[in-house]
Amino acid sequence: MRLWGGRFEGGPADALTRLSVSVHFDWRLVPYDLLASRAHARVLHRAGLLTEDELGRMIGALDDLERACKAGEFRPTVADEDVHTALERGLLERLGTLGGKLRAGRSRNDQVATDLRLYLRDHVRHIVSRLVELETALMSQAEQHAETAAPGMTHLQHAQPVSFGHQLLAHVHAFARDIERLRDWDRRAAVSPLGSGALAGSSLPLDPQAVARELGFDSAAPNSMDAVADRDFAAEFLFDAAMIGMHLSRLGEEIVLWASQEFRWIEMDDAYSTGSSIMPQKKNPDVAELARGKSGRLIGNLMSLLTTLKGLPLTYNRDLQEDKEPVFDSVDTLLLVLPAVAGLVATMRVNTAKLESSAPDGFALATDLAELLVRRGVPFREAHEAVGHLVVWCQVNDKDFDELTDEELVKVSPHFTPDSREVLSVPGALAARKAHGGTAPDRVRDQLVALRETVDGQAAWASGN
Known part of the structure; x- marks a missing residue:
C-alpha cells in the first residue's frame, strides 16, 4: 500500500520502515486530509477527470471513511507509512480502482502542508477560546480588587503601592497581545498549498484558487516551490505558543509567591491545589508550577523546529516530517494548561487585609x-x-x-x-496616579472597560463570528 515503489524491485528494510513511519502521530490530521480530499475530488470533476457518478461515489466513500475513522472502525496498520497512505488504503477498500484516481494532480508534499495549516488554523481558535477564559478570570478578580492596595515591586523588593487589580490586568494585557499575534498569524497562514503537487504544480487543468476558497483559505500559494517547502507558519505558531508559555510562566511564578507563607496574599482553592505525601499540612501550587514548567516544552518545541529548518534546500525534504510533533505537542500543552490556570485564578481567594497592610512596607511611599x-x-x-x-x-x-x-x-x-x-497615605498614593495607564482605581476601571471590549472581540473571532 505504499504510495511509491513502482521503480523499486524490493521493499524497504525494516529499519527504514521504522524510521519513516509517522502515522502514529499524524493520524490526528485525518479530518483535515479528508476535507482537502473532498475539495480535490470536486476540482478533478470540474476538470473533467471524474464523471458526475464517479464524484458522487468518491464523496460518499470519503464521508463513510470519515465516519469509520471517528467510530474507530478504521484504524492505521503497521504497514501504513503515514496518514495519507492509510486513508488511500481505506478509499481503495471502498472504491477499488476508482479510489486511485484521487491521487491525480497532488502529492503528499502539498497534502501535508495543507493538512497542517488546516489543523493549526482550527486549533488556534480553540487556544484563543481558552486564553479568553483566562483573561476573563483575571478581569473578574481585578474588578473586585480595583481599590485593593498591594505592594508593587521591582527586583522583587517593595517599590510603590499599586492596585492589585492593576497588577492582575497587567497579565491580561500580555495575554491579549498573545491573542492578537495568533490572529495576525492566521492571516498569513490562510494560504493554500494544495495544487502545488510535489513542487512544480500540475499539468492537469486544476483550480487551486477554487480549492483554497472551499477550504476556507484566503488564496492559493503563488509559488509552488515555496508552498511545499514553507514551514514559516508552523515556526511562527510555535513562537506564539512559546510567548504564551512565557506569560503563563510569569503568572505562575507570581501565584507561587502570592500563595507562600512569606507573602500570604492569596489562598488557593482546594480544587486547584495538591498536598504532600509526607507533610499533612502542605497545600502546594502545582497548577502554577506546572504552568511555569511547561513553558520549557513550548520554548523547546520552537527551538527544535527552527533547528530542523535552518539548513534545508528547496523544496520538500523528509526532514519536514519533524514539523508535526512539536506543533502537536505545543497545541496539546496549551489546551491542557490554560483551563487549569484559568480555574486556579477564578477560584483563588485574595487576602485583602494582608495586601493592604503590607502595601506601605519598605518605605513604599x-x-x-x-x-x-x-x-x-x-x-x-x-x-x-x-x-x-x-x-x-x-x-x-x-x-x-x-x-x-x-x-x-x-x-x-x-x-x-x-x-x-x-x-x-496608601489610598492617596493610588488615587494620585491617575494619568493614562496609571494604577489609580479609576484608571483600573477604565482598563476593564477597554479590555472587555477587546476580549469580547477575541471571543467572537475564536467562535468564527
Missing part, C-alpha cells in the same frame, strides 16, 4: 514624598536625596514614615514640613 517636593519647586535630584536621607534616618531609628514627629521631619531636611504627611 518615598517616591510620593519626593514628588510632593517637586510640586513645591524642589529639583527632583535634591528631593530624591532628601527622601533617601529620611529613609536612612528611619532605618537607624527603627521608625516608619507615619511615626515621625514634626521635629524629626525638619531635622532631616527643611524641605519636610509637617504638611508633608498629606501624601503618606
Whole structure:
C-alpha cells in the first residue's frame, strides 16, 4: 500500500520502515486530509477527470471513511507509512480502482502542508477560546480588587503601592497581545498549498484558487516551490505558543509567591491545589508550577523546529516530517494548561487585609514624598536625596514614615514640613496616579472597560463570528 515503489524491485528494510513511519502521530490530521480530499475530488470533476457518478461515489466513500475513522472502525496498520497512505488504503477498500484516481494532480508534499495549516488554523481558535477564559478570570478578580492596595515591586523588593487589580490586568494585557499575534498569524497562514503537487504544480487543468476558497483559505500559494517547502507558519505558531508559555510562566511564578507563607496574599482553592505525601499540612501550587514548567516544552518545541529548518534546500525534504510533533505537542500543552490556570485564578481567594497592610512596607511611599517636593519647586535630584536621607534616618531609628514627629521631619531636611504627611497615605498614593495607564482605581476601571471590549472581540473571532 505504499504510495511509491513502482521503480523499486524490493521493499524497504525494516529499519527504514521504522524510521519513516509517522502515522502514529499524524493520524490526528485525518479530518483535515479528508476535507482537502473532498475539495480535490470536486476540482478533478470540474476538470473533467471524474464523471458526475464517479464524484458522487468518491464523496460518499470519503464521508463513510470519515465516519469509520471517528467510530474507530478504521484504524492505521503497521504497514501504513503515514496518514495519507492509510486513508488511500481505506478509499481503495471502498472504491477499488476508482479510489486511485484521487491521487491525480497532488502529492503528499502539498497534502501535508495543507493538512497542517488546516489543523493549526482550527486549533488556534480553540487556544484563543481558552486564553479568553483566562483573561476573563483575571478581569473578574481585578474588578473586585480595583481599590485593593498591594505592594508593587521591582527586583522583587517593595517599590510603590499599586492596585492589585492593576497588577492582575497587567497579565491580561500580555495575554491579549498573545491573542492578537495568533490572529495576525492566521492571516498569513490562510494560504493554500494544495495544487502545488510535489513542487512544480500540475499539468492537469486544476483550480487551486477554487480549492483554497472551499477550504476556507484566503488564496492559493503563488509559488509552488515555496508552498511545499514553507514551514514559516508552523515556526511562527510555535513562537506564539512559546510567548504564551512565557506569560503563563510569569503568572505562575507570581501565584507561587502570592500563595507562600512569606507573602500570604492569596489562598488557593482546594480544587486547584495538591498536598504532600509526607507533610499533612502542605497545600502546594502545582497548577502554577506546572504552568511555569511547561513553558520549557513550548520554548523547546520552537527551538527544535527552527533547528530542523535552518539548513534545508528547496523544496520538500523528509526532514519536514519533524514539523508535526512539536506543533502537536505545543497545541496539546496549551489546551491542557490554560483551563487549569484559568480555574486556579477564578477560584483563588485574595487576602485583602494582608495586601493592604503590607502595601506601605519598605518605605513604599518615598517616591510620593519626593514628588510632593517637586510640586513645591524642589529639583527632583535634591528631593530624591532628601527622601533617601529620611529613609536612612528611619532605618537607624527603627521608625516608619507615619511615626515621625514634626521635629524629626525638619531635622532631616527643611524641605519636610509637617504638611508633608498629606501624601503618606496608601489610598492617596493610588488615587494620585491617575494619568493614562496609571494604577489609580479609576484608571483600573477604565482598563476593564477597554479590555472587555477587546476580549469580547477575541471571543467572537475564536467562535468564527
